[in-house]
Amino acid sequence: MIRAGAPWELIRWFGGMLIYCRTMAVFLLAWYLAAEAVPNKLLLPSPLAVAQALRESWLDGELTANAGISLLRLLVSVAAAAVLAIPIGLAMGRSRMISDLLEWPVELLRPIAGIAWIPLALFIFGIGQRLPIFIMFYTAFFPLLLGTAAGAQSVDRRLIAAARTMGLSRGTIMRRVVVPAALPSVLVSLRLAVAASWTAVVAAELVGAPSGLGYAIEYYRSMLATPTVMAFIVVIGLLGFLTDRALRWLGDALAPWARTEGRQ
Amino acid sequence: MTDAEMTDAKMTDAKIRLSGIGKSFGAPAAPVVAVQDLSLDIRPGEFLTIVGPSGCGKTTVLNMLAGLETPTTGTMTLDGRPIRGPGAERGVMFQDYALFPWKTVRGNIGFGLVHGPAGAGLSAAEREERVRRVIELVGLTGSEEKYPHQLSGGMRQRVALARLMANEPQILLMDEPLAALDAQTRIILQDELLRIWGQDKPAAERRTVVYITHSIDEAVFLADRVVVLSSHPGRLKRIVEIDLPRPRDDATRLSKAFADLCQSIWQSIREEAYRATMT
Numbered sequence: 001m002i003r004a005g006a007p008w009e010l011i012r013w014f015g016g017m018l019i020y021c022r023t024m025a026v027f028l029l030a031w032y033l034a035a036e037a038v039p040n041k042l043l044l045p046s047p048l049a050v051a052q053a054l055r056e057s058w059l060d061g062e063l064t065a066n067a068g069i070s071l072l073r074l075l076v077s078v079a080a081a082a083v084l085a086i087p088i089g090l091a092m093g094r095s096r097m098i099s100d101l102l103e104w105p106v107e108l109l110r111p112i113a114g115i116a117w118i119p120l121a122l123f124i125f126g127i128g129q130r131l132p133i134f135i136m137f138y139t140a141f142f143p144l145l146l147g148t149a150a151g152a153q154s155v156d157r158r159l160i161a162a163a164r165t166m167g168l169s170r171g172t173i174m175r176r177v178v179v180p181a182a183l184p185s186v187l188v189s190l191r192l193a194v195a196a197s198w199t200a201v202v203a204a205e206l207v208g209a210p211s212g213l214g215y216a217i218e219y220y221r222s223m224l225a226t227p228t229v230m231a232f233i234v235v236i237g238l239l240g241f242l243t244d245r246a247l248r249w250l251g252d253a254l255a256p257w258a259r260t261e262g263r264q
Numbered sequence: 265m266t267d268a269e270m271t272d273a274k275m276t277d278a279k280i281r282l283s284g285i286g287k288s289f290g291a292p293a294a295p296v297v298a299v300q301d302l303s304l305d306i307r308p309g310e311f312l313t314i315v316g317p318s319g320c321g322k323t324t325v326l327n328m329l330a331g332l333e334t335p336t337t338g339t340m341t342l343d344g345r346p347i348r349g350p351g352a353e354r355g356v357m358f359q360d361y362a363l364f365p366w367k368t369v370r371g372n373i374g375f376g377l378v379h380g381p382a383g384a385g386l387s388a389a390e391r392e393e394r395v396r397r398v399i400e401l402v403g404l405t406g407s408e409e410k411y412p413h414q415l416s417g418g419m420r421q422r423v424a425l426a427r428l429m430a431n432e433p434q435i436l437l438m439d440e441p442l443a444a445l446d447a448q449t450r451i452i453l454q455d456e457l458l459r460i461w462g463q464d465k466p467a468a469e470r471r472t473v474v475y476i477t478h479s480i481d482e483a484v485f486l487a488d489r490v491v492v493l494s495s496h497p498g499r500l501k502r503i504v505e506i507d508l509p510r511p512r513d514d515a516t517r518l519s520k521a522f523a524d525l526c527q528s529i530w531q532s533i534r535e536e537a538y539r540a541t542m543t
């Protein structure tokens with residue numbers, strides 16, 4: 001069945017790409033014309049200059065090095081947030097007592113943007129790896145916690161009832177019913193967490209790290225090399241887009257039932 | 265025999281005993297009485313069917329037997345011991361199936377065997393074999409790897425039925441298990457159900473079945489006794505002994521005795537059924 005659909009999938013994909021390319025072309029053209037219109041090249045570099053800068057930092061390895069370190073920080077901080085937030089979220093979702101206990105601290109901390117902690121974190125961690133990782137961890141933690149708690153809380157009661165009538169213990173029900181039932185909403189919150197965390201990386205690296213994409217932007221700004229600044233901004237956007245795509249793919253692979261249910 | 269000995273004897277006579285069971289929902293100030301003063305002995309190895317108009321409390325009774333709801337009044341015992349919660353010896357097939365959406369047909373059917381006590385002592389191969397057998401029994405061969413959302417309503421119902429059968433519980437609690445199936449499949453599965461229940465075996469080796477249905481002829485065809493409930497609140501209206509000979513088959517369905525029993529039960533619920541439909 002999937003095989004029979006393949007040519008159509010391909011045609012649809014190709015059609016999608018055409019529309020996508022056209023949109024990009026219009027955007028680049030508008031950018032180019034705007035850059036031509038602005039006399040000061042420092043304010044708005046043309047797409048050609050940015051492409052040139054992109055190529056140069058790619059060739060001397062600077063781009064890959066900085067992108068690599070930022071992505072690594074993203075991975076470490078989101079992984080740490082997930083390891084902590086998912087179990088706590090499950091417990092909050094299934095136990096009234098635990099959710100009552102944690103509700104206030106969570107509600108008070110959640111509205112504070114991760115980057116608001118940068119000044120304080122500078123005192124505590126200084127400039128280095130730990131500051132951006134802490135900020136990104138903080139940013140990723142709350143979406144994951146609340147998404148998991150909501151998912152665990154809204155597990156269909158009948159499914160738990162069915163498992164109970166089959167004689168499953170509480171622990172087994174947690175692992176075999178609550179966790180898989182909550183998985184789709186955990187995966188959605190993971191995407192939100194990664195997106196938020198990726199937004200925070202630049203801010204955190206801008207001031208708090210001697211490396212990474214945010215650091216590179218700040219460095220080239222001080223050198224007045226706006227095409228290179230723009231080039232790194234483009235890379236941030238592109239990587240954010242690609243990680244989201246990868247996570248969406250991961251979600252479809254881990255929870256195939258949710259994919260077809262949600263998109264019919 | 266003294267009185268006490270009499271009750272003792274009766275105690276052992278009943279597999280499940282309901283005494284003065286009542287269940288209300290909602291605020292104590294304005295309760296919705298779903299079931300009222302229901303007393304009933306379910307005999308070991310008995311096939312008991314329950315009929316009654318929609319909303320009369322059949323599912324509520326089944327949920328209490330399953331241990332998923334606690335009665336507001338009265339007591340319930342299983343083998344003389346109070347029912348305090350669910351247990352693997354009482355398998356349930358839910359009216360709305362309650363299939364696990366993340367499990368395939370095979371995964372759903374094998375769920376209790378893999379994760380619950382039903383599969384204890386079975387090797388992986390034996391479990392697989394049992395799952396394969398019930399899949400074949402309910403006619404789902406070829407759909408093993410599908411997810412519930414990819415199935416038709418009737419197929420889902422058969423998965424739920426197969427999941428219950430795979431666990432082979434001592435007591436089967438079934439809520440309209442064949443309602444979504446076409447007439448032919450229903451008749452085939454009725455025959456299968458009687459076979460699994462043990463209609464060819466001596467009464468002592470049979471499982472105990474509590475079976476809710478909307479269909480009077482299904483209730484009569486399967487049952488040792490039909491319980492008729494009346495609605496608002498759900499109360500015991502009548503218990504009808506079905507003395508049709510076993511094993512039952514197509515000849516039973518065509519017999520005069522069968523038709524008479526159906527007619528008699530229909531008479532006792534028609535008035536209420538009409539009232540339930542009109543309002």
Ligand SMILES: Nc1ncnc2c1ncn2[C@@H]1O[C@H](COP(=O)(O)OP(=O)(O)OP(=O)(O)O)[C@@H](O)[C@H]1O
Pocket residue numbers: 289290296297298317318319320321322323324325359
């Ligand atoms: N959780 C609940 N909260 C409030 N009222 C309930 C609840 N469950 C059942 N009821 C009420 O109890 C009554 C009996 O419901 P029940 O589901 O047992 O009926 P039923 O005989 O199984 O009906 P059907 O044949 O349509 O399945 C109904 O009036 C229903 O509204």
Ligand SMILES: [Mg+2]
Pocket residue numbers: 322323324359439
């Ligand atoms: Mg019901």
